[in-house]
Amino acid sequence: MSVNDLFKQELKVINLGLKSFQNDLKSQGVTTVQVNWKPKAGGKKNMLNLLGRISKTKKL
Amino acid sequence: MGCPAKTSTRARHMTLRTKIKRNAYYDSVTLMLLSRELQNLEGVEDVLVGMGTDLNLDLARDLGLATSELEALTPNDLFIAAKIDESKTSMDVLESAFNDYLNKRAETDGDDDFQPSSLSSAIQSMPGANMVLVSIAGEYAAAEVDEALDAGLHVMLFSDNVSVEDELRLKQKAVEKGLLMMGPDCGTAIINGKPLCFANAVRRGKIGVVGASGTGTQEVTVQVHKLGEGLSQVIGTGGRDLKEQIGGLMMIQGFQSLIADPETDLIVLISKPPAPSVAEKIYQIAKTSPKPVVIDFIGGDRAAVEAAGAVPCISLEDAAQKAVRILRGEAYADFTGFSLPDEQIDRIIEREVAKLKPDQTELRALFTGGTLADEAMKLLGVHHDIYSNIPLSPEMAIENLPSGRGHICLDLGEDKFTRGRPHPMIDPQTRTEFFKSHVDGNTGVILVDVVLGFGSYHDPAGAVAESVREIRHRLAEQGKDVVVVASVCGTELDSQDLNKSIETLEAEGVIVLPSNAQAVRFTDRVLQRMKKGV
Amino acid sequence: MRTLNAITAADDLLEFLGTHPGERSRIHSVYPHALNLLVGESTLITITNRADLTPMGLELSPSESFAGLARAGEEIMLGTESLRSVNAAFEVNLEGASVWQSNLRADHPPRPIEEIASLRRRLAGWLASQPATGLMPLLPRLAKLPPRIGQASGNIYSRYIAEDLAALTGAINASDWEHAQTLADRLVGFGMGSTPSCDDFLAAYLLVLKAAEMLHPGRFGWVSAFNRAIARKAENRSTLLSANMLRHASAGKTGRSHQRLLRTCLLNVKDDLADAASQVFGHGASSGGDFLLGLLCAMEWYQNAISETSKKGESAWVALQRPQPAPGI
Numbered sequence: 016m017s018v019n020d021l022f023k024q025e026l027k028v029i030n031l032g033l034k035s036f037q038n039d040l041k042s043q044g045v046t047t048v049q050v051n052w053k054p055k056a057g058g059k060k061n062m063l064n065l066l067g068r069i070s071k072t073k074k075l
Numbered sequence: 076m077g078c079p080a081k082t083s084t085r086a087r088h089m090t091l092r093t094k095i096k097r098n099a100y101y102d103s104v105t106l107m108l109l110s111r112e113l114q115n116l117e118g119v120e121d122v123l124v125g126m127g128t129d130l131n132l133d134l135a136r137d138l139g140l141a142t143s144e145l146e147a148l149t150p151n152d153l154f155i156a157a158k159i160d161e162s163k164t165s166m167d168v169l170e171s172a173f174n175d176y177l178n179k180r181a182e183t184d185g186d187d188d189f190q191p192s193s194l195s196s197a198i199q200s201m202p203g204a205n206m207v208l209v210s211i212a213g214e215y216a217a218a219e220v221d222e223a224l225d226a227g228l229h230v231m232l233f234s235d236n237v238s239v240e241d242e243l244r245l246k247q248k249a250v251e252k253g254l255l256m257m258g259p260d261c262g263t264a265i266i267n268g269k270p271l272c273f274a275n276a277v278r279r280g281k282i283g284v285v286g287a288s289g290t291g292t293q294e295v296t297v298q299v300h301k302l303g304e305g306l307s308q309v310i311g312t313g314g315r316d317l318k319e320q321i322g323g324l325m326m327i328q329g330f331q332s333l334i335a336d337p338e339t340d341l342i343v344l345i346s347k348p349p350a351p352s353v354a355e356k357i358y359q360i361a362k363t364s365p366k367p368v369v370i371d372f373i374g375g376d377r378a379a380v381e382a383a384g385a386v387p388c389i390s391l392e393d394a395a396q397k398a399v400r401i402l403r404g405e406a407y408a409d410f411t412g413f414s415l416p417d418e419q420i421d422r423i424i425e426r427e428v429a430k431l432k433p434d435q436t437e438l439r440a441l442f443t444g445g446t447l448a449d450e451a452m453k454l455l456g457v458h459h460d461i462y463s464n465i466p467l468s469p470e471m472a473i474e475n476l477p478s479g480r481g482h483i484c485l486d487l488g489e490d491k492f493t494r495g496r497p498h499p500m501i502d503p504q505t506r507t508e509f510f511k512s513h514v515d516g517n518t519g520v521i522l523v524d525v526v527l528g529f530g531s532y533h534d535p536a537g538a539v540a541e542s543v544r545e546i547r548h549r550l551a552e553q554g555k556d557v558v559v560v561a562s563v564c565g566t567e568l569d570s571q572d573l574n575k576s577i578e579t580l581e582a583e584g585v586i587v588l589p590s591n592a593q594a595v596r597f598t599d600r601v602l603q604r605m606k607k608g609v
Numbered sequence: 610m611r612t613l614n615a616i617t618a619a620d621d622l623l624e625f626l627g628t629h630p631g632e633r634s635r636i637h638s639v640y641p642h643a644l645n646l647l648v649g650e651s652t653l654i655t656i657t658n659r660a661d662l663t664p665m666g667l668e669l670s671p672s673e674s675f676a677g678l679a680r681a682g683e684e685i686m687l688g689t690e691s692l693r694s695v696n697a698a699f700e701v702n703l704e705g706a707s708v709w710q711s712n713l714r715a716d717h718p719p720r721p722i723e724e725i726a727s728l729r730r731r732l733a734g735w736l737a738s739q740p741a742t743g744l745m746p747l748l749p750r751l752a753k754l755p756p757r758i759g760q761a762s763g764n765i766y767s768r769y770i771a772e773d774l775a776a777l778t779g780a781i782n783a784s785d786w787e788h789a790q791t792l793a794d795r796l797v798g799f800g801m802g803s804t805p806s807c808d809d810f811l812a813a814y815l816l817v818l819k820a821a822e823m824l825h826p827g828r829f830g831w832v833s834a835f836n837r838a839i840a841r842k843a844e845n846r847s848t849l850l851s852a853n854m855l856r857h858a859s860a861g862k863t864g865r866s867h868q869r870l871l872r873t874c875l876l877n878v879k880d881d882l883a884d885a886a887s888q889v890f891g892h893g894a895s896s897g898g899d900f901l902l903g904l905l906c907a908m909e910w911y912q913n914a915i916s917e918t919s920k921k922g923e924s925a926w927v928a929l930q931r932p933q934p935a936p937g938i
Contacts, residue, residue: 022266033233048201133799134766496740
C-alpha cells in the first residue's frame with residue numbers, strides 16, 4: 016500500500032514506545048494500539064543498561 | 076527557594092501540612108520532578124519531598140516546613156512537607172497531584188486496553204493498521220522498523236541513535252515498497268490531518284509539506300494556518316535524510332507522493348542545505364513538477380532553487396507567506412519586515428531600550444526548538460558576535476565565551492542539554508534554570524521561542540512568564556529592567572491556546588511577535604539600537 | 610507456579626543462602642525492573658531483569674517481567690537452589706546460574722600515577738557536560754573547576770549541603786580521618802531518593818579507599834575501620850537500600866557497572882571512560898551523578914595519597930597499628 020494509498024485511508028497507528036504519543040492520538044479519535052514492548056530474549060549479547068544507552072555516549 | 080517576597084496578608088493564611096507515605100520507594104528524578112509539580116500548584120508556597128532520614132528532617136526544619144508528624148518518621152518513609160494557603164488548596168489536592176503524577180510516570184501496565192507484547196501480535200490484533208510510531212531506544216528500533224516495513228506498514232521513527240547504515244537500509248526498503256519511513260529523529264508529521272508526535276493543530280487544506288526539521292516544519296504549518304490556508308499532508312524525513320549517505324530518499328519519496336496527491340496543490344520543502352548531489356536530485360524533480368514548489372533550504376543557495384523553477388525563501392515565515400500567496404494566485408516577494416508598520420516597531424523599540432542602563436549590552440537567546448534557534452543564528456550571527464552551542468563558526472562555540480561576557484544564543488534541545496532529562500519542549504525546567512543562571516545585570520535583551528501543540532508542555536507561555544517575573548524582580552533590585560522578545564509557535568486550536576499564551580506573555584511585558592523570523596528581526600533591531608547608546 | 614530462571618547470581622548471595630538455609634524473607638519493594646527481598650532486620654537481596662547486577666543480587670533475563678508477580682510483604686523462602694514464594698505463586702530457579710564476583714579485585718596492576726591526573730580531568734570534563742542533578746551542581750566547587758556555561762544554579766539539597774560536603778572532602782584530603790568521620794554525621798541520609806545523594810557520594814569514597822588498600826598493601830591499613838564506621842552510620846540514619854549499599858561499598862563490593870568504572874579509573878586496563886561513566890550515570894536517576902561526583906573527589910585524594918613517598922607511608926602504617934582509626938599524617 017503506497018504513500019498515496021495511505022493518504023486515502025483512515026490512519027490506524029500501532030504505538031511502540033512513549034505512551035504520551037498514543038494518548039495524543041487517542042484524543043484526536045485515532046484508532047491506536049499500544050505495544051507493551053520488551054527487548055527480545057537474548058537480544059543483544061552485551062545487555063547494557065537501557066537508560067544509560069538512550070543518551071549518546073560522548074567520546075572523550 | 077527563589078520565591079518572590081509575599082505580602083503579609085498572604086503569609087497570614089499559610090499553614091504547614093505534612094503527608095507521610097510509609098515504606099515508599101521512588102527514584103530521585105521522580106521525586107525531583109514531583110517536587111516541582113507540587114511547588115507549581117496554586118496555593119503552595121513551599122514544599123519539600125524526601126525520605127525521612129534525620130538530615131532530611133533537619134532540612135525540613137531549617138526551611139520552616141517541619142511539623143510534629145515528622146518526628147515519628149523512619150528513614151524508609153517518604154514525607155511531603157508543605158506550606159500552603161488553605162483558602163486555595165489542601166493537602167488532599169497535593170496528595171492527589173502526587174498520585175496522578177506517579178501514575179503518569181509509571182508507563183502504566185494497569186491499562187484497561189489490550190496491550191499486545193510484540194509488534195507482530197499488534198499487527199494481528201489490528202488488521203487495518205497502516206502506520207507504526209516507534210519511540211523505543213534507538214538500538215532496538217531498527218529491528219522493529221524492519222518488521223513493520225516487511226509487514227507493509229508505514230513508519231514514523233521518533234527514536235534517534237539509529238546508525239546511518241540502518242537508516243539507509245531501512246529507507247531503501249521503504250522506497251522499494253512505496254512506504255514512508257519518517258526518521259530517525261523525526262519529531263513532526265501530520266498525516267491525513269492527524270498530528271504525530273510534536274505537531275500543531277492546523278486546518279486541512281491544499282498545501283503539502285516535506286520537512287527535515289521538526290520545529291521548522293511546525294513554524295511553517297502554523298504560519299500557513301494563520302494566513303487562513305491549510306495543510307494536506309506534512310511529511311517528516313528525519314534530520315539526516317538530506318546528507319550524502321542517505322541521499323534524500325524520504326524527501327524525494329514525500330515530494331513525489333505530494334506531486335501525485337490530488338488533494339495537494341502546492342508543495343513546500345524545508346531543510347537545512349542538503350548535500351549538493353542530493354540538492355541536485357530534488358531540483359530535477361522540482362523542474363518537472365506540475366505543481367508550484369516553494370523550497371526553504373535554510374540559508375541555502377537561492378539561485379539554484381530559482382534555476383530549478385522553484386521559489387526560494389529567506390525564512391520559515393517567508394516560505395509560508397509565499398506558499399499562501401502563490402496558492403491564491405497573488406504576487407509575492409521576500410517578506411523581510413514586520414506585520415506592524417515600521418514606525419510602530421521603532422516606537423516600541425525606543426520605549427523598550429529606554430528601560431536599559433548603559434551596562435546592559437548583552438543578548439540571551441534561549442530556544443527550545445532547534446530550527447528556530449538556527450533561524451536566529453543565521454540572522455543575528457551575521458550582525459553580531461554570538462556565542463552558541465550551534466555557532467556559525469568554531470571560535471564562537473559557547474565553551475569559548477570569555478568569562479561569561481558576550482551575546483549568547485542556545486539551542487536547549489541539543490544533545491548536550493538533554494542527556495538524562497526531558498527535552499525543553501516537554502519540560503520547561505532546563506530553560507527556567509538557564510534564565511536564572513544566565514540572565515544578569517548585563518543582559519539587555521532576552522529572546523525566546525514558545526512552542527505549543529501536541530507533545531509540548533501544557534503551559535509553555537506560563538513557564539516563560541513566571542521566569543520573566545523572577546528576572547524582572549531580580550533586576551529591579553539593581554534598579555534595572557530588561558527587554559524580553561518572544562514568538563509563539565501555535566494556533567488557537569492547540570490545547571495551550573495561542574491567544575491565551577500571547578496574553579500570558581504580554582501581561583509580563585514580553586514583546587510578542589507573530590513569527591520567529593519577526594522576533595529575530597526585532598531583536599536584531601533592538602541590539603543595533605542598544606549599540607547606538609541608550 | 611511460575612518459574613523464573615536466574616542467569617547470574619552474586620557470590621555473596623550464594624554464600625548467604627548456603628549459611629541461611631530455609632530462612633524466610635519478605636518482599637520489601639517492587640520496581641519495574643527489580644524486586645527487593647528483606648531478610649531479618651536489614652539485609653536486602655535484589656533481583657533484577659537488567660544487566661546491572663548488584664552484591665547480594667540475582668540477574669534474570671530481560672524478558673522476565675515483574676509485573677503482577679508479587680506484592681510487598683509477601684513471604685519468600687530462601688534456598689540454595691531456588692527462592693520460592695510461600696504461597697507457591699512463583700519461584701526463582703538458581704540452578705545453572707553463573708557466579709558473579711561482587712567485590713573489586715586487584716587483578717591488574719594499579720593505573721600509573723602519571724595517568725591518574727589526566728583521567729581525573731577527562732572525567733571532570735565529561736561530568737561537567739552532563740545535566741546537573743542531585744549534588745552535581747557542586748561539581749565546580751568540589752572538583753575546583755571554573756564555573757561553566759550549562760551549570761545550573763543548584764537545587765535546595767545541593768545548596769544546603771555544599772559546605773558540609775566541601776568540609777568532608779577537605780578533611781579526607783588532609784587525611785584527617787577522625788574529623789571526616791564526624792563530618793559524615795552531617796551527610797549520611799541527606800538528599801533525594803531511595804539512596805540519598807550524600808550516601809551515593811560517600812559510597813564512591815568507600816570504594817576508592819578499599820581499592821587503595823588492596824592495590825597498595827600496607828599503606829592504607831586504617832581503611833577497613835574507617836569504612837565500617839561510615840557504613841554503620843547509615844544503619845539507623847538512612848534508608849534500608851542505602852544502608853545495604855554502603856555496607857557493601859565499605860567492603861569493596863558494588864554493582865557491575867560501578868565495578869567497571871572503578872576498574873577503568875584505578876587499574877591499568879584499557880576501557881572507554883566515557884562509556885563506563887555513562888553506564889553509571891544512567892543508573893537510578895541522579896544516584897549515578899552523585900556517585901560520579903564522589904568518585905571524582907575520591908580520585909583527588911587517591912592521586913595525592915599514592916604520590917607521597919613510601920617512607921611517609923611506612924611511618925603512617927606503623928602509627929596506625931591501633932584499634933581506632935588514626936589521626937592523619
